[in-house]
Amino acid sequence: MSRTQFHSGVTAAEAADAALAASGITSGMTVLVGGFGMAGMPVDLIDALIRHGADELTVVSNNAGNGDTGLAALLAAGRVRKVVCSFPRQHDSWVFDGLYRAGKVELEVVPQGTLAERMRAAGAGIGAFFCPTGVGTLLAEGKETRVIDGRDHVLETALRGDVALIKAHRSDGVGNLVYRKTARNFGPVMATAGAVTVVQVDEVVPTGALDPEAVVTPRIYVDHVVDLSTTTGQTTAPTTAPTTEEPQA
Amino acid sequence: MSRTQFHSGVTAAEAADAALAASGITSGMTVLVGGFGMAGMPVDLIDALIRHGADELTVVSNNAGNGDTGLAALLAAGRVRKVVCSFPRQHDSWVFDGLYRAGKVELEVVPQGTLAERMRAAGAGIGAFFCPTGVGTLLAEGKETRVIDGRDHVLETALRGDVALIKAHRSDGVGNLVYRKTARNFGPVMATAGAVTVVQVDEVVPTGALDPEAVVTPRIYVDHVVDLSTTTGQTTAPTTAPTTEEPQA
Amino acid sequence: MSTPSTRSTVEHLDRGPLSRDEMAAVVARDIPDGSFVNLGIGQPTSVAGHLRPEAGVVLHTENGMLGMGPEAHGDEVDPDLTNAGKVPVTEPPGAAYFHHADSFAMMRGGHLDVCVLGAFQVSASGDLANWHTGAPDAIPAVGGAMDLANGAKDVFVMMTLFAKDGSAKLVPTCTYPLTGVGCVSRVYTEVALFDVSGPEVVVLETWGTSVDDLAARLDVPLHRAG
Amino acid sequence: MSTPSTRSTVEHLDRGPLSRDEMAAVVARDIPDGSFVNLGIGQPTSVAGHLRPEAGVVLHTENGMLGMGPEAHGDEVDPDLTNAGKVPVTEPPGAAYFHHADSFAMMRGGHLDVCVLGAFQVSASGDLANWHTGAPDAIPAVGGAMDLANGAKDVFVMMTLFAKDGSAKLVPTCTYPLTGVGCVSRVYTEVALFDVSGPEVVVLETWGTSVDDLAARLDVPLHRAG
Numbered sequence A, B: 001m002s003r004t005q006f007h008s009g010v011t012a013a014e015a016a017d018a019a020l021a022a023s024g025i026t027s028g029m030t031v032l033v034g035g036f037g038m039a040g041m042p043v044d045l046i047d048a049l050i051r052h053g054a055d056e057l058t059v060v061s062n063n064a065g066n067g068d069t070g071l072a073a074l075l076a077a078g079r080v081r082k083v084v085c086s087f088p089r090q091h092d093s094w095v096f097d098g099l100y101r102a103g104k105v106e107l108e109v110v111p112q113g114t115l116a117e118r119m120r121a122a123g124a125g126i127g128a129f130f131c132p133t134g135v136g137t138l139l140a141e142g143k144e145t146r147v148i149d150g151r152d153h154v155l156e157t158a159l160r161g162d163v164a165l166i167k168a169h170r171s172d173g174v175g176n177l178v179y180r181k182t183a184r185n186f187g188p189v190m191a192t193a194g195a196v197t198v199v200q201v202d203e204v205v206p207t208g209a210l211d212p213e214a215v216v217t218p219r220i221y222v223d224h225v226v227d228l229s230t231t232t233g234q235t236t237a238p239t240t241a242p243t244t245e246e247p248q249a
Numbered sequence C, D: 001m002s003t004p005s006t007r008s009t010v011e012h013l014d015r016g017p018l019s020r021d022e023m024a025a026v027v028a029r030d031i032p033d034g035s036f037v038n039l040g041i042g043q044p045t046s047v048a049g050h051l052r053p054e055a056g057v058v059l060h061t062e063n064g065m066l067g068m069g070p071e072a073h074g075d076e077v078d079p080d081l082t083n084a085g086k087v088p089v090t091e092p093p094g095a096a097y098f099h100h101a102d103s104f105a106m107m108r109g110g111h112l113d114v115c116v117l118g119a120f121q122v123s124a125s126g127d128l129a130n131w132h133t134g135a136p137d138a139i140p141a142v143g144g145a146m147d148l149a150n151g152a153k154d155v156f157v158m159m160t161l162f163a164k165d166g167s168a169k170l171v172p173t174c175t176y177p178l179t180g181v182g183c184v185s186r187v188y189t190e191v192a193l194f195d196v197s198g199p200e201v202v203v204l205e206t207w208g209t210s211v212d213d214l215a216a217r218l219d220v221p222l223h224r225a226g
Helices: A012-023 A043-052 A071-076 A094-101 A112-124 A187-193 B012-023 B043-052 B071-076 B094-101 B112-124 B187-193 C020-029 C043-050 C100-108 C145-151 C211-217 D020-029 D043-050 D100-108 D145-151 D211-217
Strands: A005-007 A030-033 A057-060 A080-085 A106-109 A128-131 A145-148 A151-157 A161-171 A194-204 A224-227 B005-007 B030-033 B057-060 B080-085 B106-109 B128-131 B145-148 B151-157 B161-171 B194-204 B224-227 C010-012 C036-039 C058-061 C114-117 C121-123 C154-158 C186-188 C192-195 C201-207 C222-224 D010-012 D036-039 D058-061 D114-117 D121-123 D154-158 D186-188 D192-195 D201-207 D222-224
Touching: A005 A012, A012 A043, A012 A194, A012 A224, A030 A187, A043 A071, A043 A161, A043 A194, A057 A071, A071 A080, A071 A094, A112 A128, A112 A151, A112 A187, A112 C100, A112 D100, A112 D145, A161 A187, A187 A194, A187 D100, B005 B012, B012 B043, B012 B194, B012 B224, B030 B187, B043 B071, B043 B161, B043 B194, B057 B071, B071 B080, B071 B094, B112 B128, B112 B151, B112 B187, B112 C100, B112 C145, B112 D100, B161 B187, B187 B194, B187 C100, C020 C043, C020 C154, C020 C186, C036 C043, C043 C114, C043 C154, C058 C100, C100 C145, C114 C145, C201 C211, C211 C222, D020 D043, D020 D154, D020 D186, D036 D043, D043 D114, D043 D154, D058 D100, D100 D145, D114 D145, D201 D211, D211 D222
Parallel strands: A005 A224, A030 A057, A030 A161, A057 A080, A080 A106, A161 A194, A194 A224, B005 B224, B030 B057, B030 B161, B057 B080, B080 B106, B161 B194, B194 B224, C010 C201, C036 C058, C036 C114, C114 C154, C154 C186, C201 C222, D010 D201, D036 D058, D036 D114, D114 D154, D154 D186, D201 D222
Antiparallel strands: A128 A151, A128 B128, A145 A151, B128 B151, B145 B151, C186 C192, C192 C201, D186 D192, D192 D201
16 A cells, blocks of 8 residues: 655756655654665655745754755744754754744753664654663653663663655655665664655666665655656666666656 | 584585584584475584594484485484474384384474474573464473463474584575575574585575575574585586686685 | 455345356455465465456565465476466566565565455454364474465455364354464355455355355354445 | 772972873773773864774764774865864774764763863862863853763863963862863873772872872872872
């Protein structure tokens, strides 16, 4: 029932707008946004989310926006009620900094690995887990702790999203994904933790062109694929041999 | 410090014996043994373990031996004190069946996914986790339970091994691993959960010949590689283009 | 439930009970197009042969593959490529492999739409018993049964309605050790299809018998749909 | 501790304090051959340039790579390939990529031998404070600091021994918010190398000063090795 839907258009914006509309995203939802800095950030999907208009969002992402584009633009547009992240404060996070100091956005700081593991737990049906990270610090205050095998652990709960917006390198015609280098970062985990997952890809390759041993995100986690190769001039030629089978778009 | 060591020999048995000796395995240890049925079972390493002589072992594996080889032979040799597995009873598990009914081996039955997740937790530094599988059944009796998000969960603890014995398809010259099809099964998880991991591979390829995007088990988890291509006539030619760099064996 | 049971109960009185093959076909009929499905070992495996290729149903096997192909024959057989029943299968385009922790995360995380399992007993409230007879000398073996029972959005059970000794297998309360609590959506038998996902047991369809006849033979109150 | 501190304390009194580059070289000297190492953002990154290629040290970056190469320049720069400081790096043969949950599992699971971090303060018992000044208007940002502090077998801290206001950064008890409790093995400063892994603080080496001079300037009792 969650067969992957493909979106393409005359412009990247049209394709992304169609995917966001189909994702069912509404105000007040929790949105997982991929990327570590700009690597892996789904900028086209964030721009579409700004145009979409949903507000009062809780955004889960490693950072809280860089410069004035992407997440920073979503924050500047006043759409975000709360940010859950590991590292909001950066040299170019002036948009978040201003909103936070003005009391206009809430912040939950989570250690980076715990942030990833909490989403992994959500995708894997694990309700909560005992983790040594953060024990004895401000970030564990008020949390249940327990000694396991002689070591202190703190209980952390699963963190799920209503929608995940991620960037991958390639999709095949059925929604299997591969990533590029360290741009992989949070994408595969968020894809499993979002009730609906929307991905922007550099290109869609024919089904059969991805090595089944090398698929990182299996199609079951992918609901909407925005194919940027149909709209931009940035894509490179496929390096995998195309088959005669066309993407089932 | 855990730079991967490579073992090869005139016979497969010599190479495997050297790796088992180097692994530091001793009587009374917990050994994780890969495989789902015979797919992915490290038969050469198990045979070396039998020759090695360590006994009173706790063996963690999905099944409890098939026929008279592999795990079944280890059981028949009287080396196993306890089996932790999901599915001991099979049409050809006569060795285990006989020992169990004679009271000569203990059994801990764990749901298959919980077995994998407990080892994943051990490798990932998670002390314990709340899991919905098994709630309300015999296998959750005596375990702590908790309602999370309206659903019953049972607390499961990390399961680690002193030594993991697994089978992979290829290693590169520094110990990065790839597997073949569904023979991948428990190998990658056990590699992370074993204090020392020994792997038998069909062949060792030059470093650089494996796609970094497709490595399944990074070298950090691999302590000893037994290269069967040096000893048997069963291997096929490498399908990845070899580089001029030789394996650092 | 993925397939709402709003249709009225249908009694097929002009024929006998379903054959095993017909049961598999009925299960296949009720799997929505595009579903991600896990077919358990044994009789549920036979459902695969009744799925229309154009329905786009994607099979998961818990030993580590999504997009599993049909059983392998002859030269196709590869000992490294099997289903959960350890039967050799094939790799169609669009398949993906993953390790056991990822495979069961996919299941436990609720990403599969349907899983089809056999059973010793199912209770009126959807409890499942399919892993252990409870016999004192039985060697317990659970495999992935509990993970499957708790993981899929819908759990379909395929079983005969009566055991060889004549006792009913749809029961008020399971007497065999449980696999999962309240996890079964539907029970497919040779004589009737039951919806056990709600507060009462609803008969959706019968073959070669009537709802009234079944009600007389079972200890659970039966209701009609629609 | 991977490198036992059984050697006797060495006082280099014939020279001044270490330069930043010399500090990085001393840290590199103490990383055992073949170690898997994570170098934190900032000054610790500079240790990479002092690792002998033949030592076979393998670098991990928490954004998802093992076997990370040196900083990229010119045509090598690829925005999809960076270190944790978001600086472009390179991909040598033998590298592997993985996602964030797998990357931090590698760290939290205790598989890394050494991680090198900066610090605001380290306590005599090895507590680390390096993520938050505690200033009321500071925006908290932790990143991977707590994961790194708790994950590696050995945590090496690189810092100046005294803050700009002259206060010592090796303290009886941290006054800044903690990153981790009892997690630091060694503290590398421009004037001394301290072992804080045991019950007492041991000075392993000094540069341009003596243990006695340091003892007079610090509020923590210092011990000599050997």
